[in-house]
Amino acid sequence: MNVVDRYLEDYQVGEVRRTLGRQITEADVVLHAGQTGDFFPHHMDERWAIEAGLGGRIAHGTLIVSIAVGMTAGDVNPQAMSYGYDRIRFIKPVFIGDSITVKAEITEVSDHPRRPELGRVDERVTVTNQDGDTVLSLVHLYVVNKRS
Template structure:
């Protein structure tokens, strides 16, 4: 679905929550193949049993990718991703965990490019136990509605 949500329409502290997504072994194997990250933390069940988490963990980059994908429910025709900042992986995600994302409008400010504003979204990823597993800030470059 396509929408037009201009800079002025973003409201600080507005929140939205995505649907859930369960992380599977297939996700991990495909991500390893695409990224080249075959570290034993993700691929070697026997080795992982000797480590603190006792089982395989999902790649942080996989969780980031899935989480951001969950937030892409609408296409805003007047904004574009400007980047991500302050990315942190706070807790492991295991095969069978279900994650969802909560997005909060954190900040708005003018951008140096005329007619544009910068919107910062706080992106928080939780597992099924409401444990925060990942956090970052998503920067959006958004057109102003200068009528």
């Protein structure tokens, strides 16, 4: 990873980053279940998932959020820090064996409402599967130091 100093003034609405694909594996799902304690049959029991009409085991939504955010984390920026996530939507299920790609677009650059030395950057994160279907959408919020 590179260390890149980007201040609020360096961000532009409309900037887009795109990732390469990543396949979701059974190991991903099993490890996430163990870490979170979410062993619901939707994720762990193939027969149950098929009989429930799901078409097979589906990955945890929180797993896909974690992987998608990790896929967009390329450079370390000491001038910015994650402030949280808004409007998280699990639009379509992600199945074991699906490949996902991520698009991250800057949608807003603004002053921080309470801290004049900081700004805020909103980034729309859209996750698609191998068929081009949107499976997840969220807004990643950052607080960013101002240059001055």
